[in-house]
Amino acid sequence: MESQAVHQFFFQLMVMLLTARLFAELFARLQSPPVVGELLAGVILGPSLLGWLEPSQVIKLLAEIGIILLLFEVGLETDIRQLAKTGWQALLVAVSGFVWPFVLGFGLSRLVYDRSLLEALFVGGTLTATSIGITVRVLTDLKRQHSREAQVVLGAAVIDDILGVILLAVLYEFSRGGDVDPANAGRVMGLIAAFFALAPVFAKLISLLIRRFELISQTDGLIPTLIVSLVLFFAWLAHAMGTPELLGGFAAGLALSRRFFLPFGVALRSDPAFSDRIDTQMRPIIQLFVPIFFVMVGLSLNLRVIDWSSSFIWSFSLSLFAVAVLGKLVGSLLLRGAWVERFAVGIAMIPRGEVGLIFAELGRTAGILNNEIYAALIIVIALTTLLSPMLLKSFYRRFLPSVPVRGELPR
Amino acid sequence: MESQAVHQFFFQLMVMLLTARLFAELFARLQSPPVVGELLAGVILGPSLLGWLEPSQVIKLLAEIGIILLLFEVGLETDIRQLAKTGWQALLVAVSGFVWPFVLGFGLSRLVYDRSLLEALFVGGTLTATSIGITVRVLTDLKRQHSREAQVVLGAAVIDDILGVILLAVLYEFSRGGDVDPANAGRVMGLIAAFFALAPVFAKLISLLIRRFELISQTDGLIPTLIVSLVLFFAWLAHAMGTPELLGGFAAGLALSRRFFLPFGVALRSDPAFSDRIDTQMRPIIQLFVPIFFVMVGLSLNLRVIDWSSSFIWSFSLSLFAVAVLGKLVGSLLLRGAWVERFAVGIAMIPRGEVGLIFAELGRTAGILNNEIYAALIIVIALTTLLSPMLLKSFYRRFLPSVPVRGELPR
Numbered sequence: 041m042e043s044q045a046v047h048q049f050f051f052q053l054m055v056m057l058l059t060a061r062l063f064a065e066l067f068a069r070l071q072s073p074p075v076v077g078e079l080l081a082g083v084i085l086g087p088s089l090l091g092w093l094e095p096s097q098v099i100k101l102l103a104e105i106g107i108i109l110l111l112f113e114v115g116l117e118t119d120i121r122q123l124a125k126t127g128w129q130a131l132l133v134a135v136s137g138f139v140w141p142f143v144l145g146f147g148l149s150r151l152v153y154d155r156s157l158l159e160a161l162f163v164g165g166t167l168t169a170t171s172i173g174i175t176v177r178v179l180t181d182l183k184r185q186h187s188r189e190a191q192v193v194l195g196a197a198v199i200d201d202i203l204g205v206i207l208l209a210v211l212y213e214f215s216r217g218g219d220v221d222p223a224n225a226g227r228v229m230g231l232i233a234a235f236f237a238l239a240p241v242f243a244k245l246i247s248l249l250i251r252r253f254e255l256i257s258q259t260d261g262l263i264p265t266l267i268v269s270l271v272l273f274f275a276w277l278a279h280a281m282g283t284p285e286l287l288g289g290f291a292a293g294l295a296l297s298r299r300f301f302l303p304f305g306v307a308l309r310s311d312p313a314f315s316d317r318i319d320t321q322m323r324p325i326i327q328l329f330v331p332i333f334f335v336m337v338g339l340s341l342n343l344r345v346i347d348w349s350s351s352f353i354w355s356f357s358l359s360l361f362a363v364a365v366l367g368k369l370v371g372s373l374l375l376r377g378a379w380v381e382r383f384a385v386g387i388a389m390i391p392r393g394e395v396g397l398i399f400a401e402l403g404r405t406a407g408i409l410n411n412e413i414y415a416a417l418i419i420v421i422a423l424t425t426l427l428s429p430m431l432l433k434s435f436y437r438r439f440l441p442s443v444p445v446r447g448e449l450p451r
Numbered sequence: 452m453e454s455q456a457v458h459q460f461f462f463q464l465m466v467m468l469l470t471a472r473l474f475a476e477l478f479a480r481l482q483s484p485p486v487v488g489e490l491l492a493g494v495i496l497g498p499s500l501l502g503w504l505e506p507s508q509v510i511k512l513l514a515e516i517g518i519i520l521l522l523f524e525v526g527l528e529t530d531i532r533q534l535a536k537t538g539w540q541a542l543l544v545a546v547s548g549f550v551w552p553f554v555l556g557f558g559l560s561r562l563v564y565d566r567s568l569l570e571a572l573f574v575g576g577t578l579t580a581t582s583i584g585i586t587v588r589v590l591t592d593l594k595r596q597h598s599r600e601a602q603v604v605l606g607a608a609v610i611d612d613i614l615g616v617i618l619l620a621v622l623y624e625f626s627r628g629g630d631v632d633p634a635n636a637g638r639v640m641g642l643i644a645a646f647f648a649l650a651p652v653f654a655k656l657i658s659l660l661i662r663r664f665e666l667i668s669q670t671d672g673l674i675p676t677l678i679v680s681l682v683l684f685f686a687w688l689a690h691a692m693g694t695p696e697l698l699g700g701f702a703a704g705l706a707l708s709r710r711f712f713l714p715f716g717v718a719l720r721s722d723p724a725f726s727d728r729i730d731t732q733m734r735p736i737i738q739l740f741v742p743i744f745f746v747m748v749g750l751s752l753n754l755r756v757i758d759w760s761s762s763f764i765w766s767f768s769l770s771l772f773a774v775a776v777l778g779k780l781v782g783s784l785l786l787r788g789a790w791v792e793r794f795a796v797g798i799a800m801i802p803r804g805e806v807g808l809i810f811a812e813l814g815r816t817a818g819i820l821n822n823e824i825y826a827a828l829i830i831v832i833a834l835t836t837l838l839s840p841m842l843l844k845s846f847y848r849r850f851l852p853s854v855p856v857r858g859e860l861p862r
Binding site: 046047049050051053054057058060061064065068069074097098101104105108257258259260261262263264265266268269272273275276279280285320321322323324325326327328330331 | 457458460461462464465468469471472475476479480485508509512515516519664668669670671672673674675676677679680683684686687690691696731732733734735736737738739741742
């Protein structure tokens, strides 16, 4: 971008925010995930349809802030105690729901469609992480958010997210080198392990400093500037350590989450009122920036240059979609307990979302995924997110209307 | 800006936010205005001292969002009923506190220092608007925020702001044309009058729509995206009408302020709970963006290229400072009532702030103010803001310790 006029920038930003909001609301009314509406807003405004918006450098950087704030929020909402409660069941569902889609997506791309190794890795990676938001809402509508299967799904989605982000860091390193290098992967895994072990502790210590500072501060607006600075700092630190920026956002969020605790720190207990203030004050900022990212993803998609008459895009999208659904179902069937609950868990795990979109976007900007593969991934993500709530509702109405809400599966 | 790396952008932004916060806090502790601390942060980081930061295009656009959000906040806090209460006294103080500094600043630049007509107009304009924030805080510390003189000062400052913003729009038009054209000024005044008459009403109607929409919305984050969009839209509209963008921010804020009411609209009464939600959710966003603007102003200042050995910068700054102080005092002496109260009002009106900085910045970017005049203006603004609280406190301790807090001046 050259020197974009200020009023043009204001107008672009306004159009993005308003269109995103409109379609998010529309999709919410259709009982569909708002995020798909925001994607669609980007598709409509972008080269695929109207061609009104071409994202400038500024909008792209605002979208980058959007991603790290999104991962910050994912981290913030991660409930580590929840994981401990659902324990092995959730871990089992998560790991198999991570491994199967990855292996199937990778195999499909590599063996059936003969894509390059890096491409196949990104396609597999995109299918791994579960987007739990929409499922939680459906389960809440059905008044089953406290059921045991809901708890398993929540736990599994958290683990999924973490595994997905780690895989993303490894693929990010590959994409920078342009090649798959196991030694390098090992090094990156080491760095990520170090980052994940140290960053949240470090971030937690800083957040305690911020809390102290807040108590004696004589100015307004401490939390927005300091917490955003903290997130930016960890994003920068993650980059400096050779991992993706968004890992830093996630680590910072994890450290500030209500349920995060330091191993030795009795004296370092979370202060719920402080967490509440962070939550209240960061949420509007997150809500402002995150839609910019999703609209950007839609803008990045050019459906016009795709050859819709070739069978490739259709067969690839549909088989990838099948793989994405099956991959998540397989894992849940390994659970113990009644088969209906197992299926409910599997269906609830189907939606892909934020992390998948970040995978696809990273693969595209690194020049690894071409426009068609990218489009197929976005389509698959959108379909899984649209399918799961519908499936889940009809499934519950048919098979589980009489199951008590807090019915415990045998451990 | 070319394609700035994401992590560099994150780092720049973080350094700006943290340094601004640090100095704001430091200044607050020294009983001085935080905004001067934020300016100083920019001076330290910028070419004047360390030379670490050169604002990229992105940072500049974020600063632009900062300005319009700042003006939005000024509008939001404008209390029109307050004006009605203090009435003529406030109007008198405001108008004379607007006219005298303008005339004196203009005369000094034009006649004594032989600057160009446009330069002199910008110098005069910079001295007009009172920054009331710091004064209110001092009066609150002295428990005199409900006194009659405080009310007069508050009312006058609001009128000052409005007059200042109107003058800014006229000068903006001159700066675009590169010349002073009375016919053009008339046209701009007409447009501004139209904008000020219509925009708040229009914005109010939109805000009522937003409130309706919020009641039935099924998604989160409606207020941050819609209110920011509203502000961006009015900024864009203001530009489209040939007035500065920030006028739009101000109009939007005015329309959303608690005390704004439409002439005929009994049915359109403000909803205090809705205003509260806007306030709570917009404040963190404003607090995040506004410091970026003030740091930018500091960054724009290059104290190194100024010839400090020449007498010009010293004599110009000091005489301008004298004029800035005297100009505000003169107006207050026209009030009726005890001379101590008149002086208190005058001293309280001395601080210049946000609007003055915007004047200076606009004059600089339009190529009208050279580095030395710009530096002198920033120095004068900083000095007035530092001087007034000190003066006010010692004045009250000496002359008004025994005056009852709610003592009414004769009308």
